[in-house]
Amino acid sequence: MGASSCKGVADAQVGANNPVIIVGCSDYCDQIRTIWDGMKQHFIKAAVEFDFVLFTNYDRQVEALLGGHIDIAWNGPLAHVRTQKRTGGASLSLGMRDVDCSFVSRFIVRKKAGIIDLAGLKNKRLAVGTRDSPQACILPLQFLKSEGVALDTMDVTFFDRDYGKHGDTAVGEIEVMKALSRGDFDVGIVSDMMWQRALSSADVNAGSGEELEVLAAVKVPVFDHCQFDALPTLDQKKKDAFVETLFKMDFAKPEDRRVMQLEGIKEKWVRPREEGYATVRAALSAEPNVPFPPPLYTLENHPFKSFSVL
Incomplete structure (x- = not known):
């Protein structure tokens, strides 16, 4: 995503004053819009104001999260660990897919x-x-x-x-x-x-x-893959609404199952865990803790x- 698009997100005044939960995700496949349009509809049906922003790379997405331009980032393992490093371990882990556990x-x-x-x-x-x-x-x-x-x-x-x-x-x-x-x-x-x-x-x-x-x-x-990340300053109401609504997605419901399968989920979203990122942390330990490493x-x-x- 270019700088002008990122500015557009900033203009949305992410934070407690804006009830819309804005999630950033990497534009990595042709069906990404279909996936996140489906996610948006799921949240709207639950009466949760929700929108998403697509980024062309994870590093820019991490910077958008740290800069307060988005509420939550759907991060891969490198972006997850880098977010934790940049925040001194204070970032919040909110959830992951079942297929993200023990990647081989x-x-x-x-x-x-x-x-x-x-x-x-x-x-x-x-x-x-x-x-x-x-x-x-x-x-x-x-x-x-x-x-x-x-x-x-x-x-x-x-x-x-x-x-x-x-x-x-x-x-x-x-x-x-x-x-x-x-x-x-x-x-x-x-x-x-x-x-x-x-x-x-x-x-x-x-x-x-x-x-x-x-x-x-x-x-x-083995290692763990994707994770929803947020800053510790995320409004509590937004955090609770996001987590509660995410985990209400039901694979038994056709409309939910379609979106979950496109996102690669086998059965369900799962609660966050950190032990699976130990090898990623070790691999990045000598990396400079800077934007766009x-x-x-x-x-x-x-x-x-x-x-x-x-």
């Missing part, structure tokens, strides 16, 4: 590469997702570092797609699997969700290209044998 990353290998464990990654060609993707880049690479894998022996290529959306589009992960199937790389990193989708849709292992498999011996620690890996600063971005 996978190392996918070409069977012909002969890789059976972490030691086999030495001197290999690694394809990863977008540099700001927690599931397809940041956390798995942090895991390799913690396990003592010799990163300086690996040739690493990042598929930077929709940078700023923190991997939500998963386009980078799709490109990783395509490149592996072509034999361009030995190993790649994707989320288990995208791997399962590729298998079910026959986008991989369909008889053409290299056959791929999960590196079963490698278990990347720079990429963790750049051409000038990286631990790999070689670094490239496609």
Whole structure:
């Protein structure tokens, strides 16, 4: 979202004087308007004044929340942890989806590469997702570092797609699997969700290209994904109305189920928890606590044998 649009939100006088709950969300997919129009209708039916603002990237969304331009931010895991850091741990966690709990990353290998464990990654060609993707880049690479894998022996290529959306589009992960199937790389990193989708849709292992498999011996620690964040200054009436109405969404009701399924929910919204973000906090611990933080890996600063971005 551009600066003029953000100013428009500010002009709405977010706060106790304005009863409308304004939620910010990242514009990461074609059906995002359908999802949030449905959310808006759910709140309006509950007699809760509600509106939403779409942002082109999470960093700008975080700044809008901190600047008081929106009441609540629907944040991914990086944005959630950065919001907590920027507020000194004072921000409020309001809720998440059931699918956000215990998110899984996978190392996918070409069977012909002969890789059976972490030691086999030495001197290999690694394809990863977008540099700001927690599931397809940041956390798995942090895991390799913690396990003592010799990163300086690996040739690493990042598929930077929709940078700023923190991997939500998963386009980078799709490109990783395509490149592996072509034999361009030995190993790649994707989320288990995208791997399962590729298998079910026959986008991989369909008889053409290299056959791929999960590196079963490698278990990347699970983490939690999206979270609704607010500042501690959020008007109590707004907070209570938002939380109460959100958790009244009922998967058994067709109108609610349609919106929830589009948002990726299996059965329900769930109460917030923080233990699932420990690995994200560790990965971002050395990151500068500033607006619009720079990429963790750049051409000038990286631990790999070689670094490239496609």
